[in-house]
Every structure is written in C-alpha cells, then in structure tokens.
Amino acid sequence: MRVMPARRRFVEALVEDTRQVAGHPRSTTAVPVPASSRVKVSRWGAKNRPTVMDVTFAKTAPASPPLARGLLEKALDQVPNPYTESGGGWVFSTNSKTGQLRAEAVPAGDERLHQQCEIAYLRTKFTDWFRITPKQLADGIYDLQVTDWTTRDHPSEGPVPVPAAIQFVFGSHNVSAQDIRDGIERAGEAEYLRESEWVYTWTDGTLEINGVDPDSVEAKRKRSSRWIADLVAGQAKAARTKDSVTSPITGWQEEVHGVPWVPITFTADFGSGAFATGRNQRDVENVLDDALTASAAGLVWAYDWSIGATTVVEARAFPANHIAALRKIELKRLRSVVEQRFGGRRNDVDVEITTWEPNDDEAPIALPSQAQVRFGALDVSKPDTRDAFEQHYDEYGHRDPRPDRHCRVHYSAVRHQQRSSGTRIQGESLWHWRTAVRAARVGTSQCHNRT
Incomplete structure (x- = not known):
C-alpha cells in the first residue's frame, strides 16, 4: 500500500x-x-x-x-x-x-550510453559551428541524426561506438557562401576528428557528413578541393574582393590517365568587379600556374575568363603535349615578350592570338597565324615606337621551328575612337600606321604570319 x-x-x-x-x-x-x-x-x-x-x-x-x-x-x-x-x-x-x-x-557497458554522449556533444558543437542563436534554435528547424556508427579503441574502455555518418538539417539557415561552409567544416575537423576523414555533401537545408578512410580517393579528392579553394581564395583576399568566392571542382583525372584525385577542371567565381583588367587576370593565372604545375607535373592549365555580373574563370588542364597546352605556352611567351619591352605599371599591354596555323596531329606545334596586340594607353603614333615594336617582335616574338618554313610578319595598325552616336571610327593599313586619335589613346597592332 x-x-x-x-x-x-x-x-x-x-x-x-x-x-x-x-x-x-x-x-x-x-x-x-x-x-x-x-x-x-x-x-x-x-x-x-x-x-x-x-x-x-x-x-x-x-x-x-x-x-x-x-x-x-x-x-x-x-x-x-x-x-x-x-x-x-x-x-x-x-x-x-x-x-x-x-x-x-x-x-x-551498453553502447547506447556512449552513442548518447557523442550525440549530446555534437548537438552543442553544431550549434557553435553554425553560430545558431537562441532565437534561431527556438524555430525548431534544426535537427541532428547519427545515421551510422563505427567503433574505435578507447585507451581505457576498449572499443567504443563513434559516428560514421551524420545528417544535420539546418533548414533556411544561410550558409550559401563557400567561406562559411569551409569554416564549418574546418571547425568540425579541428574539434571532432575520430580517426576518419570527413567528407561533406551540402544540399538545400541539409548537410551529410560521412567518415571515410583517409587514404581513399574520396578523402584525397576532398583535400584537393580544399587546396584549390584556398588557392583561389588567396587571390581574392590579395585583391580585396568584396564578394564571397566559390571554386568547385568540375572534373577529375581518370584513373587510366593518372591519379584520380587530381583535378582537371574547376570554375572560380570571384564576384562582381574583380580582376576586370587583363593584367590582373594574368597575375592570377601566373600564381595558379605556379601552384598547379608544382602539384601535378605533366599538366598545363588554360584559363577562360568571362566578365559579367561576376568575374568567372574556367580552368582546364591539358597534357603537356596537347595542342591546347602548346598554344597556352606560346601565348604566355608572346605576352612576356611584349610586356618586357612595352608594359608598365600604368600600361595594360596584352596579346591575343586570333587565329593559329593548321595543326599536325602527329607532330603538334603551336604557331600563331594572326596576333593582336593591345597597347593600352601607350602612344604608338610615333614612327620610332612602331619601328621598335616591329623589330622587337621580329626578334623575339615570331618563331617557327620547322626547317622547311620561312615566314615573314606583316603589321597593320588600328586606332579608334568612340563617336557620340555610338559608331566606331577605325583606320588600318598594311605595313604602316594610320590613326584616329582619342583621349585614351588606345592602340592595337595586328600581326600576321604568312608563308
């Protein structure tokens, strides 16, 4: 009773x-x-x-x-x-x-006690990593589930269960920026490593985390992705860009051709107003080239820039003997030749290959057929300047290693101004310069190789 x-x-x-x-x-x-x-x-x-x-x-x-x-x-x-x-x-x-x-x-000794301790700890840590405020927490959109478990050896307790897969639901919490997601991932790894490599999958409102072998392809690809992200973010930070940067890997090397965790394509979005000039873009390319070439020998990277609402560069790797790689190397050489003599801190000089000589698949060679040189603010109306460019390009810019070919370079000059009506005045001639002056004094030289 x-x-x-x-x-x-x-x-x-x-x-x-x-x-x-x-x-x-x-x-x-x-x-x-x-x-x-x-x-x-x-x-x-x-x-x-x-x-x-x-x-x-x-x-x-x-x-x-x-x-x-x-x-x-x-x-x-x-x-x-x-x-x-x-x-x-x-x-x-x-x-x-x-x-x-x-x-x-x-x-x-019931393993669920250990599992519960892990879950309780993860709840507090995810709240910290996502910077969830008490008001946001009260909305009830967040949830954490451990969907798979594994074991590890504890120094005093022997084998104990630890998470092998985690699902975290964050709903409408704003973590769209790559730097925010990177910060969450790195904080988690710094404070919660359990002898596994964590691989992250972000979808709308949900984060899936899976523990994999650190020597697996998945783990190495994750580390490669993070290395690329750091490399690109470093360029954005140096330029003090205002927007968040993204740089997802869009393609990997196939195992039959090499190491499967080496990236071969990625897209870097620097946000609005970043790297709008050719010089700034070439500076970024040079840094990327040095780092990427050092990490994976035998590949040459080419870059395709597009300037719109945001500045985006598509990066693609080619084998060193591929025609695209040879053309990239030749273009970089020609740019160096012109910048060496006519470039300057205030003058954005650039070279663009508009057409190439036909390619021999058995013995590929990158030989420009037509090149266009933009002199920026440099005044090229003086005969001495024009002659200096032609002599410099003849000596260092033009080359054809094939013994049965003898080429000469023809030059034509174009200078133009913008009328108030929006139409463009353009004058050009072969072998000599004819100009239409404008305040910016922008000059263009077109160089043609003819056999």
Missing part, C-alpha cells in the same frame, strides 16, 4: 523538476493536470526507481526543438535508476507517433 503513494510522489517531484525545460502546465483547481499525464512511468525497478518512462513536453518548451532536446535529457539524467550505482544511465529516444521523449534505464 505504501508503494503507490511513493511512486506518485516521485512522479510529481519529477514533473516539478522538469517543468521549466519541458513546459509542463501547472495544475489548478479549475484545470487539474495529473502528473501522470506529463510523465508516465511504464516500468519500475528496484527501490521504486523507474526503468522506462515517457515525458510529454509542450511545443513551446525550451527543450521542444530537436537540437535543444538535450536540455530535457540532461534534467532526466539526474533521475536515479536501478543501474545508477553500478555506472548505468539513461538512453533516450523520441516516439514518432506521440512525440514524447522516452527514457530507458540501461546498465554500464
């Missing part, structure tokens, strides 16, 4: 202890709320201690959001059960039908 009153008092005390975090309503004479309607113990053990109980919490309670459920679990952890003195504890689960939190007493 004394058992039932003792158990009833126990439940009433437990309701009072969890009232704040679970949002239990207070019982009044007008609206009585039985304690058993908030905490229902379905199984009792020794010393009148519960072994299984279901706790109902209000939808507006602090512990109602899935990511904040640990507040209620922490309160229930203080409740003694038949295994408390021997090192046991409580494991928790949510009833999908009723929404109640179920607590089940288990003895020491």
